[in-house]
Amino acid sequence: MTETLERTLAPLMTIGGFCNLGIFEYPVGQLRSYISCLYALAKWSLLVYFVYYPIYVQNLLIYRKIYIDNFVPIATIILILISICRFKELKTCLHELAIVDHTLEVLGTPKEYHRLRNWIIRIIIGWIVFVFYQLMCNNFIYFFFYNIDIKFTLFVVGMYFMLLDIYPSNIIALSALISAAILGLVLYMCIHLLCKLFLLTLCVKIFTV
Numbered sequence: 001m002t003e004t005l006e007r008t009l010a011p012l013m014t015i016g017g018f019c020n021l022g023i024f025e026y027p028v029g030q031l032r033s034y035i036s037c038l039y040a041l042a043k044w045s046l047l048v049y050f051v052y053y054p055i056y057v058q059n060l061l062i063y064r065k066i067y068i069d070n071f072v073p074i075a076t077i078i079l080i081l082i083s084i085c086r087f088k089e090l091k092t093c094l095h096e097l098a099i100v101d102h103t104l105e106v107l108g109t110p111k112e113y114h115r116l117r118n119w120i121i122r123i124i125i126g127w128i129v130f131v132f133y134q135l136m137c138n139n140f141i142y143f144f145f146y147n148i149d150i151k152f153t154l155f156v157v158g159m160y161f162m163l164l165d166i167y168p169s170n171i172i173a174l175s176a177l178i179s180a181a182i183l184g185l186v187l188y189m190c191i192h193l194l195c196k197l198f199l200l201t202l203c204v205k206i207f208t209v
Contacts, residue, residue: 005098021083076168
């Protein structure tokens with residue numbers, strides 16, 4: 001029961017794990033906290049030292065300006081720390097959702113894991129398309145604004161740096177999608193449970209009158 005629910009959410013949680021929004025599990029149910037923390041520490045240390053800190057210093061010391069985008073990496077790091085610290089609570093929440101789902105199944109509500117999994121796959125595809133759309137738009141704006149000849153090597157390098165630049169905001173977007181998927185699942189179960197309880201209460205009152 002729990003495995004089925006977790007398996008349905010597995011694609012979203014796996015991508016979240018690689019983006020440091022969760023803890024790796026191998027095998028399923030065995031949390032690899034140390035590996036996840038080391039991975040997050042190594043990746044974000046390199047990103048901050050080589051990418052985001054130089055941009056922040058350049059904007060502050062050279063241009064004497066601080067943009068809102070400079071605070072996005074800080075917000076992302078805070079979000080990642082919260083996500084890792086609260087991941088066990090999330091697993092507990094999923095376990096309780098599985099119990100509620102089993103209760104709904106006993107009351108006659110069919111499980112719709114297949115539909116939920118399809119929606120999650122669509123969410124992931126939409127997120128990936130959005131990321132590449134941002135990359136393409138930013139790249140073309142950059143090349144046309146500065147009137148630079150588009151070459152393959154320069155285009156790939158530009159895509160790489162653009163990806164690093166928008167990476168924190170995409171992590172925040174992915175976190176919002178994961179939260180929306182879980183909250184949507186909770187809302188779906190609550191509505192069905194309330195409907196079943198209402199019908200059950202109504203039947204009891206009718207037959208006891």
